[in-house]
Amino acid sequence: MLEFKRNPAFRSLLLSNLLNALGGEFFNLVFIVYAQTLPQRQLAVSIASAAWVAPALTSFAMGYLADCTARKTRAQLWVKAVQTCIYLSIAMLIGRLQGFGIFLLLMGLDLVSSVMEGYASSLWMPVLKHLVPASSLREATSLTSAVNSLAAVVSASLGATLLAVLGNDFSLFSLINAATFLVAGLIIAARRREFAKAERAGQDAGIGQFSKSEIRPISAESDSDMPLEMSESVPTKERQQGLVGSWNSVREQFRSSRFLTLTLCFGVFVNMIGGALGPLLSVELVDQTAFWWHSYGSTVAGVTGFGSVGLVAGALLSADPLRKLSMAPLLALTMTCAALAAGSLAWGATPFALFAAVFAMNYLLGKINPRFMALLMETIPEEQLAATMGAIQTAMIVGAPLGQFAFLALANILPGKITLWLYMGCALLLAMVLAVVGHSSMNAVDSTRSVSARSDSTHT
Numbered sequence: 346m347l348e349f350k351r352n353p354a355f356r357s358l359l360l361s362n363l364l365n366a367l368g369g370e371f372f373n374l375v376f377i378v379y380a381q382t383l384p385q386r387q388l389a390v391s392i393a394s395a396a397w398v399a400p401a402l403t404s405f406a407m408g409y410l411a412d413c414t415a416r417k418t419r420a421q422l423w424v425k426a427v428q429t430c431i432y433l434s435i436a437m438l439i440g441r442l443q444g445f446g447i448f449l450l451l452m453g454l455d456l457v458s459s460v461m462e463g464y465a466s467s468l469w470m471p472v473l474k475h476l477v478p479a480s481s482l483r484e485a486t487s488l489t490s491a492v493n494s495l496a497a498v499v500s501a502s503l504g505a506t507l508l509a510v511l512g513n514d515f516s517l518f519s520l521i522n523a524a525t526f527l528v529a530g531l532i533i534a535a536r537r538r539e540f541a542k543a544e545r546a547g548q549d550a551g552i553g554q555f556s557k558s559e560i561r562p563i564s565a566e567s568d569s570d571m572p573l574e575m576s577e578s579v580p581t582k583e584r585q586q587g588l589v590g591s592w593n594s595v596r597e598q599f600r601s602s603r604f605l606t607l608t609l610c611f612g613v614f615v616n617m618i619g620g621a622l623g624p625l626l627s628v629e630l631v632d633q634t635a636f637w638w639h640s641y642g643s644t645v646a647g648v649t650g651f652g653s654v655g656l657v658a659g660a661l662l663s664a665d666p667l668r669k670l671s672m673a674p675l676l677a678l679t680m681t682c683a684a685l686a687a688g689s690l691a692w693g694a695t696p697f698a699l700f701a702a703v704f705a706m707n708y709l710l711g712k713i714n715p716r717f718m719a720l721l722m723e724t725i726p727e728e729q730l731a732a733t734m735g736a737i738q739t740a741m742i743v744g745a746p747l748g749q750f751a752f753l754a755l756a757n758i759l760p761g762k763i764t765l766w767l768y769m770g771c772a773l774l775l776a777m778v779l780a781v782v783g784h785s786s787m788n789a790v791d792s793t794r795s796v797s798a799r800s801d802s803t804h805t
Contacts, residue, residue, distance in 0.1 A: 349488060354539035355476055358469065359492050361529045366496030367503075368428070368525035369462055371518070372455055374504045379515050385445055392452065400459040401742040404467075407460065408735025411467035418472070418533065418540040424465045425530030429523045431458045436519035463735075470734055474722045475546035476539070482722060484663060487715040491660035494653060494711065598725060598733060608672055608717060609737060611779060613744040615676055618772050619706065620745030621752040622683050623648065626699070628756045629690055629765055638696040647700050655704040659711020667712055673783020675713050677776040682706035684772035691765040 349356060373393075380389035414420045431454050439451055477485045511517050533540065599606045627645050630636065638644045667675065686702035689695075718734070725733045756764040 352477060354536045354543070355473075355485060357532050357536040358473065358476065358540075359488060361532045362466075362469070362489065363492050363496055364525045364529040364532070365462060365465065366493055367500050368432075368522050368529070369459060370496060370500030371504045371507075371525070372432075372458075372522055374500070375508065375515060375518055375522075376452060376455060378508060378513065379439065379451075380448065382513075383445060383448055389445070389448055392449075400456065400463050402739060403460050404463055404735035404738040404742070406735070407464040408467045408733070410464055411470070411735075414468060417468040417544050418537050420468055421465055421533050421540075422530055422537070424461050424468075425526050425533065428458045428461060428526040429530065431455075432519050432523035432526065436516045436523065439515045439519060441516070467735060470722065472540055472543045475543040483715060483719040486718045486722070487660045487663040487712075490711065490715045490718070491657050494656040494660060604672075605721075607782065609740060611673075611676055611775075611782075612717075612737075613740055614775055615679060616741045617744035617748035618680060618768075618775060619683055619710070619748075621748035621768070622686060622703070622706070623652070624749050625752045625756060625764065625768060626686070626690060628753060629762070633690065633693075636690060636693065636696060636699075644696055647696065648703050651700040651704040652707040655707030656711040659708040660715055661711075663712070663715070667709070671783065672713065672716070673779050675709055677779035677783065679706055679709040679713070680772045680776035680779065682709065684769045684776065687765045687768045687772065691762045691769065 349359070376393040377390060380386060380393040383389045411417070411420075435451055435454055438447065473485060473489070474482065507521070508518060599609065626648055630641060630644055634641075636644070638647055670678075682702050682705040686699055686706060689698040689702055721734060721737075752764060752768055755767060759767075
């Protein structure tokens with residue numbers, strides 16, 4: 346937490362990210378509730394529920410555009426201005442005009458905002474790398490991950506409460522959403538000089554003028570006279586090679602690193618298995634009334650709540666003994682906890698055994714994500730960082746719905762608890778493969794532990 350206390354520009358970035366995440370998550374809920382008021386509500390709810398896939402599939406393209414953007418701070422401000430205008434437009438239209446066509450128009454506007462938010466998130470990656478010292482990078486990525494997880498937790502409860510207090514006044518809710526993006530933009534504008542200097546440090550590093558050891562934390566005092574105009578010379582490589590060329594460059598990055606390739610492949614499978622756990626538990630709990638904690642709703646809420654708290658805690662408590670483990674054992678332990686969560690329901694254990702297993706699984710995930718992100722920031726070239734992260738995000742996201750579809754289909758076909766036992770078997774098998782392959786192929790080349798060691802040295 347030292348970097349959070351001593352770096353005001355980093356604090357501003359985190360606060361802006363929190364408001365961005367809250368604004369995006371709020372309106373996902375609003376559109377589902379709004380869709381229920383339409384005549385074709387089943388179709389409308391299905392569209393609103395599945396709309397998140399479109400922004401996810403554009404992650405690589407948005408990362409490529411972010412890599413090609415020279416003035417990243419200025420682009421952030423433009424994105425916030427456009428998002429504010431989008432939700433002001435939605436506020437004027439929603440509830441006043443009826444019909445399925447209006448719903449599709451409003452959904453389209455919201456999707457444009459979501460895609461732009463993906464672009465804005467990609468813009469921050471190279472900036473964050475030079476906004477904090479290299480020794481604090483893992484701490485910074487952990488806090489960023491924790492903020493995103495916290496936003497998901499807060500937005501679900503706060504959004505539902507706020508919508509109820511407003512009496513489902515979608516127009517007023519849209520105005521509040523516009524205000525979150527406006528405030529996020531004002532926060533960026535207040536620290537634009539610090540962010541711009543971090544941009545310039547990244548551009549200089551990209552053309553070999555600065556080494557990693559020369560990077561220093563940014564302070565307002567050190568940059569009070571820096572002009573806002575930035576050079577556009579650095580991203581020319583990305584613009585010259587185009588989207589296909591950028592994709593080929595990303596592929597070469599993974600071909601040249603066995604550890605990155607194995608981590609990505611196993612990450613997709615871990616996401617496929619782990620992402621299916623929540624929906625599978627929700628389906629299996631329906632008929633297991635003896636396992637309920639007070640009620641079905643409170644039990645499902647407990648699973649979701651403990652999982653979210655685990656994600657936040659895992660990201661924030663970056664200095665625990667687990668920091669010494671390499672990536673493969675962490676992934677294997679994650680799958681073991683997923684198997685225990687399904688097993689606790691299959692065996693008829695107490696709800697708190699299920700909650701504990703879900704918490705442990707997400708606690709481990711909260712450690713894996715920031716560590717991998719910090720490694721990418723340290724190893725991927727500056728001009729390909731956002732595109733590489735976008736490609737990884739797309740691959741990870743694709744795995745989750747595949748796992749959900751497979752296990753939910755089995756849960757509706759097979760009787761009793763057979764699907765839970767199958768899930769346990771798949772999770773344990775993946776854990777064993779991770780343990781074997783990790784010992785033979787990953788641990789020796791796992792540099793994430795060196796990231797931990799550098800992080801530890803800053804706290805001693």
